[in-house]
Amino acid sequence: MEEHMNLLTTVLERYGADPEALVEILRDLSQETGYVSQELLVAVADRLQLPRSHVHSVASFYSMISVEPRGRHTVQMCQDAPCHVAGGREVWQALEETLGIHFGETTPDGEWTLQVTSCLGLCSVGPVITIDGEVFGNMTHAKVQELLGRYRGCCCGGSQGGAA
Numbered sequence: 001m002e003e004h005m006n007l008l009t010t011v012l013e014r015y016g017a018d019p020e021a022l023v024e025i026l027r028d029l030s031q032e033t034g035y036v037s038q039e040l041l042v043a044v045a046d047r048l049q050l051p052r053s054h055v056h057s058v059a060s061f062y063s064m065i066s067v068e069p070r071g072r073h074t075v076q077m078c079q080d081a082p083c084h085v086a087g088g089r090e091v092w093q094a095l096e097e098t099l100g101i102h103f104g105e106t107t108p109d110g111e112w113t114l115q116v117t118s119c120l121g122l123c124s125v126g127p128v129i130t131i132d133g134e135v136f137g138n139m140t141h142a143k144v145q146e147l148l149g150r151y152r153g154c155c156c157g158g159s160q161g162g163a164a
């Protein structure tokens, strides 16, 4: 925990401990620690002199900020209408079936976390997912299985995809 508090000090200095930079501060903490624990949320609120409830609600709102431990790989799926119309339901089911978990969950082996996200601005190549931040478009059931298989078979993340 002391390590996380030292990181908090570093991140706060990065943004001049400005409460207006709350989202960026929480994002950086999430990226650098894997997730923002309850203790860290309280510390952020105290250091920025913001209500704890506000800090918690901001952290919970943004999909780029995690308040729960994530798997080694994070899959996010766009849940907005254009992707849904383009076949998102099939892709949604393929992700849940292939990983054996529901959205919002992490596999028991700690490898995969499934999350939803809102429009990524790539509606023309929907349905769209991201794996560890890399975007993949025109997703289908078969492409989900192929992509996840590629990641499972490669310790470096296996990212060779792209939006098209």
Ligand code: FES
Residues within 6 Å of the ligand: 078, 079, 080, 081, 082, 083, 118, 119, 120, 121, 122, 123, 126, 128
């Ligand atoms: S609606 Fe999915 S990327 Fe825009």
